[in-house]
Amino acid sequence: MNFTYNPNQIAYYHSDHNLLAEVTFPDVDENTVNIDHTFVDNSLRGQGVAGKLMEALAIHLRSEKKKAVLTCSYAISWFEKHPEYQDIIVEPLQNK
Template structure:
């Protein structure tokens, strides 16, 4: 699986394509300051335990960094990911 994470702005989610047309997704909303509030991460059950959510989180954080944006972590998975990867501190807002 060499797929890349993309930002599906119309659906307000970062997507990682998976086999058979499935996707893993990190949902967000945009707050009044233009920050992306990460609210929920979803990986189809059959892909659990394969590191898909970590690949999704890494791709999401990398895209936000490249765009010059900031994220607010309201999703428990993304919060745990950040605690293990403090190198993303430059894009994480309060």
């Protein structure tokens, strides 16, 4: 899956340039972003696209040495299931 990396957004577009999936992460400050929104079009649901977006974002943030605040419910759930990326979270999630 070829994602498009834009400032504060990682997206997946259909060949006709329609947005099919995205995760947005506006800057909080120069070292921190807020993962605030995840969207996947109905045509792609159930295929793991949101998880692939989140993993791409985690790798991207780690490479830029940035941290994240999580306000998107999907992001919170995803990071709870992926402790290998806890190092990029401002306040690490507690295992439940």
